[in-house]
Amino acid sequence: MHRLLRRQIAKAGFDKKDLEKFKSFFDTVGGTYESFDNDFKHIELILSESSAEYYKLNQTLKSQVDNVENEINTIVNTIEGVIFKTDMKGNFKYLNKAWEDLFDMPVEEAIHKNYNDLLFGINKKEQARINAFLKSKQTDYSTLFKYFKPSGQKIWVQLRLVLTYDKVGNATGTIGTMSDVTQLKETEIELNHANKTKDEFLSTMSHEIRTPLNAVIGMSDILLMEKFLPDQLENLQVLKYSSEHLLALINDLLDFNKYKSQEIRLTVDDFNISELAQNIQLHFRQIAASKGLEFNTIIDSGVPEILKGDSLKLSQVLKNLLSNAFKFTHSGSVTFKVELLEGHKNSSLIRFSVIDTGIGVSYNKQKDIFKSFVQATDNTSMLYGGSGLGLYISKELLKIQESYLKLDSKKGEGSTFWFDILFEHSDLKLLDTQSYISKTEHIDLKVLVAEDNSLNALLLKKLFKKWNIDYVIAKNGEELLEKFSEDDFNLILMDLQMPILDGYETTRCIRKLNDSGKSMIPIIALTAFSKSEVSDKIKRYKMNGYLSKPFKVNELHALLKFYSNKKQQVV
Incomplete structure (x- = not known):
């Protein structure tokens, strides 16, 4: 019998008779126990085999994980970062x-x-x-x-x-x-240092070039203030307009980096579009005559007379385009056209076109010529001159006015450049079209001037004499302080870049004086540096204003008239 069955029979107290009597039953139970043992052994065998299989699989997986981990670590540890x-x-x-x-x-x-x-x-x-x-x-x-x-x-x-x-x-x-990123950062620092050096160079060049140009523009203003023959007026206008245009060109070239950094800003003011067109026509009339070209200016009668915009930048673009048109046209004509595209209640969309019958631009060069220092052909510079900046500057000037320069041209058949600008309408019905005539009204004022350039000093002397202004001119800051201590003045025009003692230190000395009447005298910075270059220092040294050189004569007159009126109010 099965061991479990014997144990149960013994525990129950069955005797031999009972075993004989229930033999068939006990045999069945015994067989069940045997069958159960066989099944259990089979299950144990299966579990044992499964466990061995699972163990083997687990070892395989663990090995694979270790391999992947090692590969990942190898990859990660070979990365430089x-x-x-x-x-x-x-x-x-x-x-x-x-x-x-x-x-x-x-x-x-x-x-x-x-x-x-x-x-x-x-x-x-x-x-x-x-x-x-x-x-x-x-x-x-x-x-x-x-x-x-x-x-x-x-x-x-x-x-x-x-x-x-x-x-x-x-x-x-x-x-x-x-x-x-040490190498990149150090390169960036070096580039910033190079840019700073370049900016300082441009600033110095700007000052040196603008200083003699101030005398040219100022003398043309003085000539317009004096008596002249009627037929000389046009020549004087051309002289003044051309010198101011030359100043704008120099500013653009010296500030070329500003176009790259998008530092150029619009100066919106009222302007007379007929006067602008007239000045442009006067500027190019002699060129057209010398080349035997017909020069036409067409202005749509629907274009408003007075508009609001940046007339200087508009004029700069038009003169660049017209200069190219006359340069590359040997026969035929050049036409400057202004037409109204859309008229609204408060604004007008104006199209400006320059049309010539010149050498034209081939199709494959039309995109390249708008890049800086690029010209239509390799020998263009040798044949016609120029730096290749004109169209690039024009494109950048138009970009800040939300406009785009477009071209229609065929080689040998001439070119048409055009662009559209939306101008606001002006509240003015009439704008002074005689702005080239400088003011001659006398001014009651005593002015102390710091100016080390003899040409600029001569120009100021002539202007002050015209305006009947009492003045004293000092060649440097040290001399100015000496003259200031000897006499009383109503205003100081302070050049910033002078030998011995510059304008900033001279102003500091004045502001520290114990005499409040002298220490608080109005001081105007008079300099060839741009306002953006000196505005912070002007405020820091407590100057009262800024006037650029070359200055506009009427702006200087207005400034002096303002302080003359303040002086009379105090009296």
């Missing part, structure tokens, strides 16, 4: 081997330490930024910071990181990269 993982507090949980190369610190020393302590040190501003990022849960974060290695070497590091999340959307930490 640092790859890291942190918790939400910024403690490093993982770092690849690039960490040691970048920061000269073993990975084991950095793990579980906070990157604020390791990287940013006393840079509280950067710590605050990165902590704010962790709290705000933004998408990503990037920064550039300076780091000093234990050896003292300085490097620049670019850091980028993103937040990681669990399955339910809770932020769990960050993963990110750090890379050495």
